[in-house]
Amino acid sequence: MADRFSSPFEIQTPPGAEGWQELYTYSSLFCEERRDYENGAFWFHDGVHWPEALTPWDTSFLEFAFISLSQYNTRHYVIPPAYGVDFRILNGYVYLSPVPAPPEDIESRVPLFMERAGFYFGNWDRLYDDWLVKIRDLIKEMSELSFQPLPELEDMEVITSGAGKGSGNDLIASYHRLLDLGLTLWQYHFEFLNLGYAAYLDFFGFCKAAFPSIPDLAIAKMVAGVDVDLFRPDDELKKLARLAVSSGINDRFGGDVATTWQQLEADEAGRAWIAEWNKSAEPWFNFSTGSGFYHSDKIWIENVEVPIGYITDYIAKVKEGVDLDRPVAALHAERDRVVSEYRELLDSDEDRAAFDGKLGLSRTVFPYVENHNFYVEHWGHSVLWRKMRDLGKVLEAAGFLTNADDVFMIKRAELGDVLMDLVTGWAVGAPSRGPGYWPAEVERRRGIHKALKEWSPPPALGVPPEVVTEPFTVMLWGITSDSVSAWLSSGDDGADGVLSGFAASPGLVEGPARVIFSADQISEIEDGEILVAPLTAPSWAPVFGKIKATVTDVGGMMSHAAIVCREYGLPAVTGTAFGTKNIKTGQLLRVDGNTGTVTVLE
Amino acid sequence: MTECPSAIPFGTLAAEYHAQVGGKCASLGVMSQAGLPVPPGFAVTTKVFVDARDASGLMPRINDLVANVDTTDHTALAAAASQARELVRGWALPEEHEQRVRQMYAELCALCDTDDVPVAVRSSATAEDSPDASFAGEHDTYLWVCGIDDVLDKVRDCWASLFTERAITYRNEMGYDHDGVDMAVAVQKMVRPRAAGVAFTLDPTNGDRSGICIDAAWGFGEGVVSGDVTPDNFLVDKVMWSINRRTISPKTHAHLLTKIEGSDVPRVARVQLPEDQVNAPSVTDEEIIAIAKLARAAEKHYGSPQDIEWAVDDDLPAGQDAVLLQARPETVWSKKHHSVGAKTDAMASIVDTLVNPLYAGKGK
Numbered sequence: 001m002a003d004r005f006s007s008p009f010e011i012q013t014p015p016g017a018e019g020w021q022e023l024y025t026y027s028s029l030f031c032e033e034r035r036d037y038e039n040g041a042f043w044f045h046d047g048v049h050w051p052e053a054l055t056p057w058d059t060s061f062l063e064f065a066f067i068s069l070s071q072y073n074t075r076h077y078v079i080p081p082a083y084g085v086d087f088r089i090l091n092g093y094v095y096l097s098p099v100p101a102p103p104e105d106i107e108s109r110v111p112l113f114m115e116r117a118g119f120y121f122g123n124w125d126r127l128y129d130d131w132l133v134k135i136r137d138l139i140k141e142m143s144e145l146s147f148q149p150l151p152e153l154e155d156m157e158v159i160t161s162g163a164g165k166g167s168g169n170d171l172i173a174s175y176h177r178l179l180d181l182g183l184t185l186w187q188y189h190f191e192f193l194n195l196g197y198a199a200y201l202d203f204f205g206f207c208k209a210a211f212p213s214i215p216d217l218a219i220a221k222m223v224a225g226v227d228v229d230l231f232r233p234d235d236e237l238k239k240l241a242r243l244a245v246s247s248g249i250n251d252r253f254g255g256d257v258a259t260t261w262q263q264l265e266a267d268e269a270g271r272a273w274i275a276e277w278n279k280s281a282e283p284w285f286n287f288s289t290g291s292g293f294y295h296s297d298k299i300w301i302e303n304v305e306v307p308i309g310y311i312t313d314y315i316a317k318v319k320e321g322v323d324l325d326r327p328v329a330a331l332h333a334e335r336d337r338v339v340s341e342y343r344e345l346l347d348s349d350e351d352r353a354a355f356d357g358k359l360g361l362s363r364t365v366f367p368y369v370e371n372h373n374f375y376v377e378h379w380g381h382s383v384l385w386r387k388m389r390d391l392g393k394v395l396e397a398a399g400f401l402t403n404a405d406d407v408f409m410i411k412r413a414e415l416g417d418v419l420m421d422l423v424t425g426w427a428v429g430a431p432s433r434g435p436g437y438w439p440a441e442v443e444r445r446r447g448i449h450k451a452l453k454e455w456s457p458p459p460a461l462g463v464p465p466e467v468v469t470e471p472f473t474v475m476l477w478g479i480t481s482d483s484v485s486a487w488l489s490s491g492d493d494g495a496d497g498v499l500s501g502f503a504a505s506p507g508l509v510e511g512p513a514r515v516i517f518s519a520d521q522i523s524e525i526e527d528g529e530i531l532v533a534p535l536t537a538p539s540w541a542p543v544f545g546k547i548k549a550t551v552t553d554v555g556g557m558m559s560h561a562a563i564v565c566r567e568y569g570l571p572a573v574t575g576t577a578f579g580t581k582n583i584k585t586g587q588l589l590r591v592d593g594n595t596g597t598v599t600v601l602e
Numbered sequence: 603m604t605e606c607p608s609a610i611p612f613g614t615l616a617a618e619y620h621a622q623v624g625g626k627c628a629s630l631g632v633m634s635q636a637g638l639p640v641p642p643g644f645a646v647t648t649k650v651f652v653d654a655r656d657a658s659g660l661m662p663r664i665n666d667l668v669a670n671v672d673t674t675d676h677t678a679l680a681a682a683a684s685q686a687r688e689l690v691r692g693w694a695l696p697e698e699h700e701q702r703v704r705q706m707y708a709e710l711c712a713l714c715d716t717d718d719v720p721v722a723v724r725s726s727a728t729a730e731d732s733p734d735a736s737f738a739g740e741h742d743t744y745l746w747v748c749g750i751d752d753v754l755d756k757v758r759d760c761w762a763s764l765f766t767e768r769a770i771t772y773r774n775e776m777g778y779d780h781d782g783v784d785m786a787v788a789v790q791k792m793v794r795p796r797a798a799g800v801a802f803t804l805d806p807t808n809g810d811r812s813g814i815c816i817d818a819a820w821g822f823g824e825g826v827v828s829g830d831v832t833p834d835n836f837l838v839d840k841v842m843w844s845i846n847r848r849t850i851s852p853k854t855h856a857h858l859l860t861k862i863e864g865s866d867v868p869r870v871a872r873v874q875l876p877e878d879q880v881n882a883p884s885v886t887d888e889e890i891i892a893i894a895k896l897a898r899a900a901e902k903h904y905g906s907p908q909d910i911e912w913a914v915d916d917d918l919p920a921g922q923d924a925v926l927l928q929a930r931p932e933t934v935w936s937k938k939h940h941s942v943g944a945k946t947d948a949m950a951s952i953v954d955t956l957v958n959p960l961y962a963g964k965g966k
Contacts, residue, residue, distance in 0.1 A: 081957050106957060114949045121948065202948075202955040209942045211812035213805055218842045341841040345811040347941045354944040354951075361948055506844050508887065594844050 005460045005488070007039055008090055016451035020092060023056045023445055025063070025411060028089045043088065043095040043461040044479055047554035049291050051534040052518070053092030053452035056445065057388070057408040057415065060179070061293050061381070062087055062094060064186035069472070070099075072190045077120070078112040079194065085473070092452035095461060098473045120195050124364050128192065131368070135188055135375045139283075142181045142383045145174045147390040149397050150426045168423030171394070175419055178387055179412065185384070189376040196365035197475050203358040210346055210355070217506060217566065222339050223362045226331045229371040230564070233287040233300065234541040236280035237307055238324040241314030243276055250319070253312040257305045283379050287539045289519035292377035295389075295408045298519060299382045300539070309523075310542035317545070378539075391415075398422055399435035406442045409449070459487045459577045478502055478555050478575035487577055499576040499583075502555070503596035504562040507571030510590045510601065511548045513583050530591055532583045536564070544568040549591035551579045551598050573598050606649045608702035611709075612790075615645060622647040624726025624786035633926070637899040641915065641925045642713060643721065643790030644706040646757055648728055651784045654693040654761075664689055664765070665780050673771040683770055687762035695754065703757070703789075707750045710791060714917035718749040720792040723756035725763055725785055746792055746867045753789060760787045793925060794859060795913035797884040798823035799833055801893055802932055803840070803901040803908050809935035811907070813846070814838045814894040818884045821856035822870050823911055823927070830872065831855055834884050838894035845890055850883050889914050892924035900929040907932035 008030045013020060021029055030038050050062070070084020083099040101109060120127060150167050158166065200223060207219045244250045249270055252263040264270035281301050289306060290297030300307045314324060339359065346352050392404030400422065401407060410418060418434060425432030464484045473479045478501075486500060514529040516522065525531060525543050532551045541564055544550075550565050555574040565572035571593030579598065583589065588601040606622045615623060615631030623631070627645035634640055655661055664686045671682040695703065711719045725742040742763035744756040763769075764783050773780060797818050805813035817826050817833035825831030837847035853875060860871040885893070893912050900908045911927040918925070945951040 079956060080953060110953055110957075113953065117952070118949050198952050198956060202952045205955045206942060206944050206951075209944070212808050212810050213813045213837055213839065213846050214810075215839055215842055215844055215846060217844070218839065221842075338841055342812060345840075347811075347939055350946075351942050351944070354942065354946055357946070357948060358944075358951070506842070594846070595848070 004463045006458060008043060008088070008461045009035065009039065011090060014091060014451050014455040017091065017448050020448050020452055023092070023448060024059055024089045025413070028059060028062070028087065030088050030090060039462065041097045041462050042465050043097045044477065045457045045459050046094045046096050046477065047534055048477055049293050050094040051554070052294065053449060053455070054089065054094070055295065055408045055449055056411040058293065058295055059089060060182060060412045064183045065189070067183070068186040068190040069194065072194050077117045077195065078109045080106045080109040080113050091455050091457065092449065093457040117195055117198070121199065121361065128368055131188065131191065138181055138185060138188065139380050139383055142178065142387065145178055145387055147171065147174060147387060147394050149394050168426055172419050172423060175391065175415065178384065182384055185376055185380045189372055192365070192368045193372060194472060196369040197472055199361045199365045200369065201475065203362040206354060206358050210351060211342065215503065217503070218338060220566065221335060222359060223366050225367055225370055226328055226335065229374045231326070233284045233539065236284045237310050237542065238314055240277060240280060241311045241318055241324070243273055244311065244315055245318045247273060249273060250315045253308065253315055257308050260308060286379040286382035288378050288382065288537065289539050290537050291535070292381040295385050295405065299385065301382065302386070313542060395422065400438045401442065402439050409442045409445045456581065460484065464488065483575060497600040499579055499598040501573040501576035501596050501598070503593055504574040505565040505570060505572035505593050507549070507593045509548045509571055510588060513585055513587045513589050515580055515583055515585045517580065530589050532579050534580055541568070544570055549593065551576055551583070551591060553577055553579045606647050608650050608699040609644050609646050609706045611644045611706065612640065612642065619647065621728060622649060622786060624728045626724060626726035627786055627788045630788065630790070636903045638903060638926050639896055639922065639924060641791045641793050642710060643788060645726065646703055646787040646789060648784040648786050650695060650699045651761055651786070653696045653699060657696050658693040660689050660693070661781060668765060668770045668780055669774070671770065673774055679767050679770065683765050683767045686765040690762040690765060691758045693758060693761070700754065703754065704750050707753055707789065713919070714791065716917050719917065720746045720748050721753060722790050722792055723747050723753060723760060724788045725760040726788045728784060728786060757787045761785050791917070793913045793927065794916050795822055796916040797821070798913035799826040801897040801910050801912055803897050804932060804935050805837060806935065809938060809940050812839055812841060814840050814897050816890060816893055819853050819856060820875060820879055820884050821858040823913060824857040824870060825855065825872065836890050838890060840894065840898050843891055843894065845887060850881060852880050853884065854880055885914060889924055896924055896926050900926060904929065904931065907936045
């Protein structure tokens, strides 16, 4: 077994991707100036959020997210043992490295943490109520930003109102404001999350100390909510399916979406259904089919064929008499049973008091942990991607870009220059450089990006830590000392046909594999198959009615995907690292969600 | 109180009949109804004994034989006892009682899908009313009894054990009436295990009370108990009912039922196993969970961690084939306290968790 992973400096550029570094911000690259630090650190590929090679603009969220996560650990709450999580882009893929606090500082950080984090824990409900208002206000402001083509002449009203500034200024300002709001969105994301995880981990640690063999799943089950916003979009689909059946308009679904929509608009019942659809759609269909971190992730509200397809499937189920409702009362009762039985097994009343306290705090913080994802990665990102597309349309109309989506092939900061170029040409009344420069440059970058997409990032680089201790690394990415050593020993062959990962959801099944790499392939999934994917997104919920089990390359017990798998009662093994690489569609698999193993049977 | 039936299955034995079925049957009834699946069977009540005795008209003769025998004269005592027992063995069961016992046995055979299913026939003393009945018990257990005619004979043999020399001497010395005694009989299926073993309602490696630790091997559990077979081992979570650990051991031998030449009673012998069984799990996942559930039921019933013996009976239908053979209190870990001793101050505890994460060596 090797004692370290490849150095990031040994990784070759994939053929055809020469010059890839120009697609990404200079500070996000491994570089000579930081070589000693970078070479001695441990880096793991974040396939949970960024399974594919990034386009230039999309890296903005990488920076927004890790500035925010890190800053709360390091500068706000002073998490005693942990600084932030450093990030790099290599061949278009994201690598992360948790940075520990200097051991000698840990003790002095403790009282600061107790005071600062203690304030948040002590005022959690009030602060969370405020958060829900803040996040909605922020998304509203973002929605109201406007990106319009520059006018031939400014309106007379600009003159008469004495505005004193023009549309070019506004366009540039709106872009800057969009970036500011994007960063703030992510500041809000991490305002509570690290603390939420810390409280959960405290309960988790207590349970493991009391019951060394307790499954992680049992702990999650005691804390997890039953009515979670992340399930709302799926619940809304079911509601609309039932309404279609009860209004007798269900036969209009199943063909192409344009026809469906025409037929719905044609009469009273159809229009009433559309009115309900509109109520559900804002905000609940601002829901990404992926992690939300890619401009190419489809958003339901903009790709109506996706939710309509799911509704069509649900209509068929309603007609078969299938009860689509999640058994909420039964789920509550089961949660209470699990809690009371473990509680009763504790050794003493002191232990029971500690258990009650920790469970109570975990349940206080957990609604945030479970719900933030919808508000930030789904709703907030959907709006931001939409605004960026509006900006792309402005540039397309001005001849800078061939298609609006080409805007994502431009780096975040470069785009400021592009707008300056556009506004200069508009203001001066002379040609901008952009139309002559960007179409070809975008084509060149697309070629590089395509080559990067073909490449498979190794799961880790650099020097593995003796033990993985950064709690969020374990919680979010499923990186443990054991998974690191498994990567070191397995290479990428997996020759014995057995993969191991996290036992994320219990159960044992066998069935044929369906390997898919992106949300676009969801329609290939057939009844009774075992889904094998780099990761699963919460918005894939409707396909969980078809499949028998799930296997993912990345993710831990609390990854967004694992939560949904448990909700749907399917066996799941997450974080296998090599699932999509070693398994082929059609192979017969045995998935053991109790032990976290996947066996290729034939 | 309704009239006591002739024979009552353990699974439906109501408490009101405990006096008519004896201590052993009553205990089997209580266990069955507490979710502790003992091997199935039925009680032949004292009513059958009393009616058979009265119908026989032989009691005055028996009394003559035993009431005034000189208990210090061993030869005379032995002769009287032997003759009395012979008379009891001659009692005929009144027709309706015999039909009822035949029906119960036929139902047991049907449940096991086996003609003449082997049973154990045991006396079940009604100790409260007749303390002397407790003398019955040394020679009144008959194993591997097959067929209803043999069952009925062994029932009478159990009754006859009321007239051992010791029992007669005791009653005469205490001045008890020989008419005043009666006896119930337990008829219980002999277990023919496909697999068997032991289970602890905690994890014996660390005292974890949330785990049920099962040792399992092919055939009878003797090898698991004595240690001459390396068992498969499973750890089941008693709240989630998930199998958290499984170790399949090479089981080269098993204790299996072996027919002995010239004897009706088979014997358990240690034999070598065929290749395909050696490394195969001796119990299925469904069986593991069923065993864990019966162990947990025993723990709840007795109110403390238990060390049980169990078997998966080859004759019983799937889903009802995991049976409890014995339960006794676990003694090693139950006496120890293993309080977590977590900090009660929430913030201090969170700091501990962050600074000393359990994740450091977490297994997958």
